[in-house]
Amino acid sequence: MVFNSLLVCEECDMLLREKPLDPGSMVICPRCGHVLHRYQPEGLQRSLVFSLTAAVLFVISNAFPIVGLTSQGLESSTSLLGMVDSLFHDDMPLVAILVFATTFLMPALVIGALIYMLLPLRLGFLAPNVAAIFRIMHLSKPWAMIEVFMLGLIITISKLNALATVLPEIALWSFVCLMFALTAAAANFDPRTFWDQVEKLQ
Amino acid sequence: MTDHVLTGTAAHVVGCDGCGLAHHALSDQHDMCCLRCGLPLHFRKPDSLNRTWALLIASYVLIIPANLLPVMKSSTLAGTEDDTIMGGVIYLWESGSEVLGAILFIASIVIPLSKLFALTYLLISVRRRSTWQPKTRTQIYRVLEAVGRWSMIDVYVASMLTALVQFGNLMSINVGAGAIAFGAVVVLTMIAAECFDPRLIWDAANQTQATTDSPKENHAV
Ligand SMILES: [Zn+2]
Ligand SMILES: [Zn+2]
Numbered sequence: 001m002v003f004n005s006l007l008v009c010e011e012c013d014m015l016l017r018e019k020p021l022d023p024g025s026m027v028i029c030p031r032c033g034h035v036l037h038r039y040q041p042e043g044l045q046r047s048l049v050f051s052l053t054a055a056v057l058f059v060i061s062n063a064f065p066i067v068g069l070t071s072q073g074l075e076s077s078t079s080l081l082g083m084v085d086s087l088f089h090d091d092m093p094l095v096a097i098l099v100f101a102t103t104f105l106m107p108a109l110v111i112g113a114l115i116y117m118l119l120p121l122r123l124g125f126l127a128p129n130v131a132a133i134f135r136i137m138h139l140s141k142p143w144a145m146i147e148v149f150m151l152g153l154i155i156t157i158s159k160l161n162a163l164a165t166v167l168p169e170i171a172l173w174s175f176v177c178l179m180f181a182l183t184a185a186a187a188n189f190d191p192r193t194f195w196d197q198v199e200k201l202q
Numbered sequence: 203m204t205d206h207v208l209t210g211t212a213a214h215v216v217g218c219d220g221c222g223l224a225h226h227a228l229s230d231q232h233d234m235c236c237l238r239c240g241l242p243l244h245f246r247k248p249d250s251l252n253r254t255w256a257l258l259i260a261s262y263v264l265i266i267p268a269n270l271l272p273v274m275k276s277s278t279l280a281g282t283e284d285d286t287i288m289g290g291v292i293y294l295w296e297s298g299s300e301v302l303g304a305i306l307f308i309a310s311i312v313i314p315l316s317k318l319f320a321l322t323y324l325l326i327s328v329r330r331r332s333t334w335q336p337k338t339r340t341q342i343y344r345v346l347e348a349v350g351r352w353s354m355i356d357v358y359v360a361s362m363l364t365a366l367v368q369f370g371n372l373m374s375i376n377v378g379a380g381a382i383a384f385g386a387v388v389v390l391t392m393i394a395a396e397c398f399d400p401r402l403i404w405d406a407a408n409q410t411q412a413t414t415d416s417p418k419e420n421h422a423v
Contacts, residue, residue, distance in 0.1 A: 001226040002237055008210035008217030008224050011340055012404040013245075015208045015215060031207055032340045032404070037222065067366065074369050083365035090364055092377045098385045099361050102354065131240045138220045138241065142392065145351050152358030155306060158299050159359070160366065163373075192222045195238055 007036055043188040044197065048122055050185035051114040057178040058111055062104070064171040067157060071164030079171060080104060106144040107182060113137035114185055117194065126201050134191075141186060146179045209408065211245050218243055247399040251325060257394035258321055264387045265314060271380030274360045278373045286380060287311065287356055309355045310384075317353075317391050320346045324398065331406035339403045347395045353388045357381055 007016040012032035021027070021039040028035055040046075061080065068077035078086070080103060087096035113133045120127040127133070153172065160166050210216055216227045218236035225243060227234060234243040272284035285293070287310045295303035320342055327339060360377045367375040 003215065003224040003226070006215055006217075006224040007222065008215055010217065010219055010222075011344075011400045012336070013209040013211055013401045015210050015213050032337055032400075034340075034344075067362075069366050071369075074372070076366050076368060078362070078365040083361055086365040086368070087361055087377060090376055092364075092382070094382050095357065095361060095377055095385055098357065098389070103358075131238065134220065134239045135241055138239075142351075142396070145354055148351050148354045149358050151305065151309075151352070152355045153362065155294070155302050155355065156359050156362040156366075158302050159294065159297075159363065162297055163367070191220060191239075195221045195223070199238075 009034055009036060037192045038190045039193065040188065040190060041193070043190055044118055044194060045122065047114060047185050047188035048118040050181050050188065051111055051118065054111045054178055054181035054185055055115060057174050057181055058108065060174040061171045061178050064174075065169045066153065066171040066175065067160075068167040068169055069160060069164050070167065074164075077167075077169065102143055102145040103149045106140045107146050107178075109140040110137055110144050110186065111182065113140070114189060118189075121194075121197055121201070124201075126198060130198065134194075138191075144182070146175070146182055150175060150179050207408070209404075216243050216245050246401055246405075247397060250397055250399040250402060251328065253397040254321065254325055254394050257390050257397060258318065258325070261318055261387050261390045261394065264383045264390065265318065268314075268380055268383035268387050269311075271383060272378035273356055273380040273384060274363065274375060275378050276367075276373070276375045279371060284378065287384065290356065290359070306355060306359075309352045313349050313353050314387055314391065317346045317350055317395070321391070321394060321398065324403070328402045328406065331409070333407045336403050336407045340400050343395075343398065343400045343403070350388065350392045350395060353391075354385070357385050357388070 005018050007018050007027065008014070009016065009029040009032060011034040012029060014029055014031045016027070016029070016036070018027070021037075023039060023041050025039055026035055027037040063079075065077040065079045065082070069075065084096050084100045084104070087093075087099060113136050116127055116133050117130055117137070153175070157166050157168075210224075214226060214228055215224050216234070217224045218239060218241055220241040221236060221239040223236055223238045225234075225237065227243065227245070230245050230248075235241065236243055269287055271286070273287055273290065274285040276283050276285065291303050291307045291310065294306060324339060324343060327334070360381050363375040364377050367373060
């Protein structure tokens with residue numbers, strides 16, 4: 001048995017009755033302050049636009065090198081996957097897997113899952129296995145760390161500046177944009193609004 | 203907090219952590235799944251305190267090699283040099299990037315340590331059925347859950363430098379064993395925070411409220 005008019009706070013277990021909301025408002029748990037629900041009718045649409053942007057930027061970010069280095073005639077540059085590859089060659093498979101998962105695999109899963117869920121919904125039909133894809137997104141989201149990677153890049157560049165000339169390449173700029181697009185896509189996706197829409201279609 | 207609060211547990215209602223749908227259920231059963239999105243349902247996260255303790259203790263052990271072993275090894279014609287996490291922070295600070303040095307210090311030293319201590323405190327406070335400021339403790343939990351990921355910075359820096367600086371004998375940088383331990387600490391503490399159930403903080407407060415309320419009711423009768 002399910003109750004469509006009840007909300008249970010995930011952080012303090014308080015039981016709340018769902019009230020009709022004005023667009024843009026949110027349900028905050030009166031007991032612990034947890035934000036349970038953000039009602040944004042346009043949120044899913046915005047999330048889709050940002051996810052599609054993120055998908056394009058993700059491809060660009062991984063097709064090109066991120067930074068190049070020149071020093072006394074020596075040159076080198078690396079892409080994200082090149083970095084994972086050199087970690088494998090350096091006998092650091094655990095670090096390679098960690099870097100690959102948090103900067104490539106998990107972000108890709110989040111972007112892919114958001115598009116898979118939202119694009120058909122926008123076109124008025126329901127993709128098969130939407131629940132499984134929702135679970136994948138729910139579980140991979142905490143492990144996508146593009147924004148942390150960006151800060152790491154800034155520190156890397158400033159460290160290298162002392163040794164050599166650092167040349168920012170295309171993927172660096174597209175990574176910066178990817179970071180914003182992915183954050184916006186995830187922030188605009190409200191699970192409760194999404195499932196309300198899905199149930200309307202069923 | 204003297205008002206009576208009806209909890210999901212008391213009303214036999216359990217909400218899905220993923221999609222929020224409220225279900226009727228009598229007690230925690232192992233095979234309950236959300237009817238809408240299929241994620242497992244539970245009133246309280248399974249075996250929360252034991253799992254969190256186990257992961258936390260493993261993190262306490264690993265944080266020692268994470269700080270003592272080099273995260274990075276640089277070799278030049280002049281010789282080789284090992285860099286621990288703190289060494290990297292000092293290097294940035296001394297080379298004039300105070301802001302970045304401070305960011306790295308907060309991300310790699312302050313955040314992991316305060317996360318370990320804060321989780322330990324929360325676990326002990328739940329075990330001792332503390333009723334002190336449940337809202338504040340929930341906020342502590344929220345913060346430690348949100349900031350943990352930023353500790354990964356140093357792993358990325360070492361990886362990036364390894365990929366870029368490979369000039370044979372002239373100069374090369376490689377990831378050190380400390381990076382494995384450090385990455386493991388970040389991952390384990392993130393899972394530990396995920397295993398901890400903030401609702402346990404409120405359970406103790408609820409029970410004490412119930413026992414202090416009942417004598418008053420007797421007087422009224
Ligand atoms: Zn709450
Ligand atoms: Zn669900």
